[in-house]
Amino acid sequence: METDQPPHPAQAQVPDFDRWACNTTEVMEIGLVSPSQDDPYNVDTEYFQPEFTYPIFGMHETAFGYKDLKIKILLTSGSLRTYVSITNSGHYQPSSSSTSDNNVAIDDVPGMLKKYLSPDTTTNYDTFFSMVKEEDTSFSPIGQLVHSYSIENDEGTQEQYQIFKSSFKDPGFREYHRRMQFLVLLFIEGSSYIEDDDEKWEIYTVYKANKRSAAETQYQFVGYSTFLILPPFQGMSHGRILYQFLYEQFAKRKDVGEITVEDPNDGFCDLRDRNDYRFLEEHDAFRDLTVPVPQAQIDHIQQKFKLTNRQAQTCIELHLLSKLDKKNSQDYKAYRLQVKQRLYKFNYDALQDMDPAELKEKLNNTYIGVEDDYYRILEKV
Incomplete structure (x- = not known):
């Protein structure tokens, strides 16, 4: 965050606070994981960092009580099944000579994340690796295909993308949305979770469609209609294309009188x-x-x-x-x-x-x- 924010509560109580504190945005790494097409026993991962982490860790974006803290969040590229790894090289212990910091507890980083991650998140990498391999071509987007388009990549090849329309009436979409919206907290300023018990919501999700064969397509999540576009796909006009498609769709609907946006950033x-x-x-x-x-x-x-x-x-x-x-x-x-x-x-x-x-x-x-x-x-x- 660019503006001055209140410090972490432990900062005033722990003399060597800086030794045991870290910026949560800097230590978090996110990866979108797909099966390797060159090595059946390996995976391809596109890593990126969040824009911010204050919705999870507070406006100070600080975790206290760990040395060399690392937070790794991996997602299968299509279904967004999630793996979390939290590592460190040591925990804070109050000094025996000090009384001011005896009652200071370290931050419960796993617990803070758990509040926002999907309930089916795993901490077992072998389980996650199996998910990646299994969903290579078995995952299909939930909902109705409503738009397809192509974008030329740096090598001059046309890459194919598809937009799917879904609602919470669609079987399995509520669970999928819970995985998807976690990313919004890390990239969309001022965002919050929506109530997924309202079946009137229409969600539009963008995927890269990698054709493996005439009958098989591997899908990669790109973004969705909160106008989240993941960093590996930014700067490629996906936001413009998604907005234009949605505007034209709603503009021609008789049940829409005015197109408004609530609290846009x-x-x-x-x-x-x-x-x-x-x-x-x-x-x-x-x-x-x-x-x-x-x-x-x-x-x-x-x-x-x-x-x-x-x-x-x-x-x-x-x-x-x-x-x-x-x-x-x-x-x-x-x-x-x-x-x-x-x-x-x-x-x-x-x-x-x-x-x-x-x-x-x-x-x-x-x-x-x-x-x-x-x-x-x-x-x-």
């Missing part, structure tokens, strides 16, 4: 802004649009494309800025005024009590930040 907001802007541009939503844009046109775009009012205005403002000649002072002033009016309405409760001079300064500073952010987004569209 910054990374997802960027993904959504770029994709929505690109989609609207491709569908001539911005034709003949000039500043100031009448509210009726904003409402039309919002309703036609089932966006929130704020998201529709964001896309319109991105488009207008991309076409704006800032040397034309009249047009630039009109654009700034439109954006500031939107900012004022959206932040009315926080701004209403400011005096005119303070309000003007606040809106101007906020506008500058918005414009800079829009240029950053437009650079990658």
Whole structure:
């Protein structure tokens, strides 16, 4: 975590705390494991580290009481059956001469992990190795295949990917989801577990489909509709493709009136802004649009494309800025005024009590930040 966080509770009590403490994000290693195609007695593992571990170990991301702590979490590449190994070279013991640390207990790292891992997690590597070998081509994704696409890899070969739609009504999916959502805690900022007793949830999962033969396919988990994409598959456009597919699916459904996102993080907001802007541009939503844009046109775009009012205005403002000649002072002033009016309405409760001079300064500073952010987004569209 980048912000300052309260220290581990034991830090104030143990004189040599640093000797027995470690950053849990740094000592955790995750591996996606597949059977080796070259050696039937071996496996291929793609290792990566979590982005953070505070949902499990606390905001300080510290484990106390171990020397050389290592946490290894391995997952079978398709079914995500999980193996955990926790090793260390020594445990903390209070010094006989000190009374301040006699009541300090070491962290229960296995217990902390157990709260979040699937109940079928194993600590027996032989058992896990057997799972890997058995599921090579026997694992099939749960649910309905709804989309297929290909991406060219670095060697110029087309790799095949598939998206499956599932719900908790599907036999076995609740157990599968419990393994899958553990990863969300380690990669999606501010995430939490969803209630898996609600059968209305629709979950879309992305897999790499490796064709072994005409009749056999080996599947590798890539990510799913929380917009978790595992590190080995990041930077390959999977997030963009998944978002575009989901948007188009929900936009044409009669039972969907508006597509909203609950508490999106910054990374997802960027993904959504770029994709929505690109989609609207491709569908001539911005034709003949000039500043100031009448509210009726904003409402039309919002309703036609089932966006929130704020998201529709964001896309319109991105488009207008991309076409704006800032040397034309009249047009630039009109654009700034439109954006500031939107900012004022959206932040009315926080701004209403400011005096005119303070309000003007606040809106101007906020506008500058918005414009800079829009240029950053437009650079990658």
